[in-house]
Amino acid sequence: MAQGGGKWRWGRELGVLLALLLGIYAFTQWRGAASGPPPRTLPALTVETPAGAVLQYTPPPAQVQFINFWSPDCPPCIAEIPALNLLQKALGGRHFTVIGLAVRGTTPRVLRQAALRYGIHYPLLLDGTGRAAQTLGGVVLTPTSILVNGQGQVVGRYAGAISLPVVLWHLLLLRL
Incomplete structure (x- = not known):
């Protein structure tokens, strides 16, 4: 009899898990269908490389970008x-x-120097003039991050330090 109760408990836990997954799926579909302003295409950003060269940056096609505005003294x-x-x-x-x-x-x-000191292992660029921050609606707080989908559209903005689970959730919604 104890074994049967164990099977019942396992089945109930599986049912709860399936219901939770179904709820998450339904929520993401509902959120995707919600009306709102369409995503804005990321314009070309005038930035500098760490070597000091000025360039017009646009995300590569079909690549999701997580652009993090930051400061080495923040x-x-x-x-x-x-x-x-x-x-x-x-x-x-x-x-x-x-x-x-x-x-x-x-x-x-x-x-x-900051890249070496803090062990940064992702590409770095510099908004020395502040034009990129202005182009993206006035980034006034560091850190601020912008999520750009594979079509080059701004689909997320995070003011303040990121929450890794929230970012991963948004990346999951982009089906990355």
Whole structure:
């Protein structure tokens, strides 16, 4: 009789898990169908490389981008570097990348030093003029991150330090 009760308990737990998964699926479908403003296409951003070269940056086609505006003297920015490194290590490649975009006031030399000091393992660019931040609606707080889908559209904005589970959830919704 004890064995039968164990099977019943296992079946009940499986049922609860299936109901939870079905609920999550239904929620994501409902959220996807919700009306709202259409995503905005990410315009070309005028940025600098760590070597100091100026370029017009646009995301590669079919690549999801997580663009993180940060500053080397911002404690929350530095605290989230391990999570960003983890995202890049786990998902980085042809279909996804993290881009660290240092804000106005950071020089190319300081950016290179920070990359070494904090062990940053994702591409870095510099918004030395502040134009990229203005282009994206006025990034005034660091860290601020922008999620760009594979069609080059801004589909998420995160002000303050990121929550890795929230970012992973949004990436799951993009079917990355």
